[in-house]
Amino acid sequence: MQGLLRGTFFCLALALGHPAFAQPAGAPLTDPMVPDTAQLRRGLAAALGGDLPIVHTELHRDLYERGGIFWTAHVRPLRSGDYSLRYVYEYIDRVKPHDPLYTHVEHTTGFSVGEAGCARRAEGRTACLGDVIVIPIVAGDDRGPLGGHVFEASRRGNAGAWQRFQEATPEDDAAAATPNPAAPHLRYLGARLDASPHRSLGETAHVTAVFEAGAPGALELSVSGVAVPVVIVARGTPVTVLLEHERIRQYNERAPFASHLGSSYSHDVLLLQPGDRMDVQFLTRTVHGHDFTDEEKEAFRRTPPEITVRPFRVDRDRRFNPFIVEHLPARR
Numbered sequence: 001m002q003g004l005l006r007g008t009f010f011c012l013a014l015a016l017g018h019p020a021f022a023q024p025a026g027a028p029l030t031d032p033m034v035p036d037t038a039q040l041r042r043g044l045a046a047a048l049g050g051d052l053p054i055v056h057t058e059l060h061r062d063l064y065e066r067g068g069i070f071w072t073a074h075v076r077p078l079r080s081g082d083y084s085l086r087y088v089y090e091y092i093d094r095v096k097p098h099d100p101l102y103t104h105v106e107h108t109t110g111f112s113v114g115e116a117g118c119a120r121r122a123e124g125r126t127a128c129l130g131d132v133i134v135i136p137i138v139a140g141d142d143r144g145p146l147g148g149h150v151f152e153a154s155r156r157g158n159a160g161a162w163q164r165f166q167e168a169t170p171e172d173d174a175a176a177a178t179p180n181p182a183a184p185h186l187r188y189l190g191a192r193l194d195a196s197p198h199r200s201l202g203e204t205a206h207v208t209a210v211f212e213a214g215a216p217g218a219l220e221l222s223v224s225g226v227a228v229p230v231v232i233v234a235r236g237t238p239v240t241v242l243l244e245h246e247r248i249r250q251y252n253e254r255a256p257f258a259s260h261l262g263s264s265y266s267h268d269v270l271l272l273q274p275g276d277r278m279d280v281q282f283l284t285r286t287v288h289g290h291d292f293t294d295e296e297k298e299a300f301r302r303t304p305p306e307i308t309v310r311p312f313r314v315d316r317d318r319r320f321n322p323f324i325v326e327h328l329p330a331r332r
Contacts, residue, residue: 033069034059035145040071040137044087047151051079055132061140064317069140072323074132074240077113082156084110087137090148091250102250104148107138107263109246117236121276122166130238134323136265166277167192170210174302181309182221185232186211186278193301195292203291207283209305213272218312218330223305224282229314231330232272239271240327242320265320269328280305 037057045054056074063070077083086108093100111126111133118128127133140146172190180188189210197203209223218231233239244265251258270278282305285292292300312330314321 033144035069035071035139037071040139040149043149043151044073047153048075051155052077060322063320063322065319067142068138069145071137071139073135073137075135076132077127077129080113080115080129080158082112084154086152088150089146092146094143103253104251106249107246109243111243119273127241132240134240134242136243136323174304178304180307182219182307184215185217185219186221187214188307191301191305193297195297201290202288204284204286205292205297205300206281207300207303208279208281211278213274213276220310220312222308222310223280226280226282228280229269229312230272231269231328233329235273239329240324242267242324265323267319267321267324269314
């Protein structure tokens with residue numbers, strides 16, 4: 001593929017639903033709905049080289065969140081640094097197969113790998129050395145496999161010293177008195193209020209509960225009915241993470257136009273280490289025709305969250321949870 005831009009770095013891209021179905025590498029293709037996974041593996045492995053060896057692969061299809069066929073490659077980084085991955089496959093126009101709108105689809109993602117034991121969330125890293133990264137690859141649509149996959153990857157130096165911005169601890173004098181059955185795994189720090197003005201008069205206020213991870217463990221945290229599965233591991237414990245975000249470009253090699261969109265392989269589970277912060281938005285209020293008064297905003301912010309805890313569980317039919325659920329520390 002000529003014209004591919006090498007070495008370009010893009011924004012970061014990190015899953016659960018129906019169970020994966022497996023095809024042994026090199027097995028004969030007897031099912032027309034099964035893509036050539038051996039060819040996919042050869043192409044991706046050649047692009048990743050020795051820095052990101054493939055340790056495991058899976059096939060997933062008919063996800064509730066998004067149909068189609070996904071091939072996920074589990075890689076274990078051997079060197080820290082900032083990585084870029086790009087792959088292209090042939091576009092199939094089901095409406096006008098003889099005059100397709102596009103000819104190819106391009107996916108790009110970037111991710112940062114820190115040293116072993118790095119503070120993933122605080123440092124803005126995707127993973128640390130010792131972790132496994134799950135890379136999702138589109139291998140087919142609802143009608144069958146897609147072909148012509150071409151992979152490119154590059155690495156730039158060691159991961160930089162940039163650290164993720166962390167907001168100040170909420171000044172909430174009621175936090176210590178708020179019942180919190182999630183302790184000692186999650187310490188409640190208080191509530192934060194953010195207001196978004198409307199284009200016309202009015203605004204929407206959001207109240208967010210802020211927690212800090214403590215003792216390792218797995219639980220389902222619920223804040224006023226908003227439930228989040230949480231896994232806290234000891235600092236330096238290797239985990240499996242999913243590349244969540246990528247950019248997609250659909251283009252026609254014979255026409256000067258293309259479409260651009262973002263894609264997110266989002267899942268429900270939060271993987272934390274002691275000291276990491278997490279936010280749960282639990283209250284929203286909207287007013288039209290005028291703004292909230294300062295007194296009203298402070299009253300919203302002081303609304304105590306109802307914190308409850310249940311045993312750890314993950315809904316396999318939500319989002320891209322199936323890409324990662326079997327590889328969580330809580331499942332081992």
